Amino acid sequence: MLPRTPSLFPGDPEPTATPSSQPIIAHCDGGARGNPGPSGYGAEITDAHGNVLAELSEFLGFRTNNFAEYSGLLATLQYALDHGHRSLRVISDSLLMVKQIQGAYKVKSPDLLPLWQEAKRRIAKLDRFEITHALRHKNKAADRLANEAMDQGMHRGSDAHHPTRGSLAETQPTVPRSADTTAARTRLPPLPVPAISSPGEQPAPTAPAAIEPALHLPPRPNRAAHAPIILTPDPPATGRAQPAPAPPARPDPKPAAAMLRGFTRDGAVHLLGTDKLPDGIFVKIIPE
Numbered sequence: 576m577l578p579r580t581p582s583l584f585p586g587d588p589e590p591t592a593t594p595s596s597q598p599i600i601a602h603c604d605g606g607a608r609g610n611p612g613p614s615g616y617g618a619e620i621t622d623a624h625g626n627v628l629a630e631l632s633e634f635l636g637f638r639t640n641n642f643a644e645y646s647g648l649l650a651t652l653q654y655a656l657d658h659g660h661r662s663l664r665v666i667s668d669s670l671l672m673v674k675q676i677q678g679a680y681k682v683k684s685p686d687l688l689p690l691w692q693e694a695k696r697r698i699a700k701l702d703r704f705e706i707t708h709a710l711r712h713k714n715k716a717a718d719r720l721a722n723e724a725m726d727q728g729m730h731r732g733s734d735a736h737h738p739t740r741g742s743l744a745e746t747q748p749t750v751p752r753s754a755d756t757t758a759a760r761t762r763l764p765p766l767p768v769p770a771i772s773s774p775g776e777q778p779a780p781t782a783p784a785a786i787e788p789a790l791h792l793p794p795r796p797n798r799a800a801h802a803p804i805i806l807t808p809d810p811p812a813t814g815r816a817q818p819a820p821a822p823p824a825r826p827d828p829k830p831a832a833a834m835l836r837g838f839t840r841d842g843a844v845h846l847l848g849t850d851k852l853p854d855g856i857f858v859k860i861i862p863e
Contacts, residue, residue, distance in 0.1 A: 617720025
């Protein structure tokens with residue numbers, strides 16, 4: 576590229592590029608605490624050399640995280656159109672929004688569809704548009720602005736409605752709450768207040784309150800005419816099933832008597848072998 580020839584007239588101003596021919600870069604971010612919850616967006620807009628041109632932030636009220644992301648995109652698009660910039664590059668950490676704007680993902684949410692349509696309408700007014708995804712740590716300035724917007728909005732009260740910039744409020748009208756979401760309140764009947772009578776005036780007689788019939792209980796039996804009742808205390812509950820009592824131990828059976836062999840002669844018992852009978856026992860003879 577040849578160097579530009581300097582002007583022959585020192586008083587002539589140097590030609591400069593118009594703002595519309597210079598691309599601008601916008602880092603945008605949105606968030607919601609609770610999703611849905613108190614939400615806000617932030618955006619930092621710089622030129623091609625990194626000089627900050629503007630910082631945008633706004634509290635959106637009780638919205639979702641994706642709603643806040645689209646709000647930040649719409650705010651940067653509106654800034655570019657209002658200041659005559661025809662080339663815009665957007666950097667966002669919302670992968671869903673980036674893919675939907677690029678056409679890779681379909682917009683299935685009925686709440687995001689009008690925001691996507693409005694973003695497409697504003698993008699069509701630019702000569703050049705580009706949107707890319709970046710991780711959150713590379714989008715710190717926009718994240719800080721979004722959190723500052725949520726902090727300020729929560730101090731004011733997140734229940735108040737805060738319209739967004741540009742025509743975003745027109746594309747996303749406030750939905751009224753349905754009647755079935757209002758909690759029904761039970762009213763108690765008013766307490767009776769006695770009438771105050773003037774001196775000398777007798778108060779109006781009041782009707783006696785209805786007296787419920789007394790409950791007649793059967794007479795107690797005369798315990799003196801019956802035999803005394805002896806109560807035995809129940810065993811203390813231990814919380815664990817008591818084992819069944821063991822059956823009484825049976826006495827050990829007597830050992831069977833040994834059988835000895837022998838023969839009788841003249842009324843006497845003669846044993847075979849070396850076995851002997853102890854004294855003082857009875858014997859039973861079984862003939863073979």
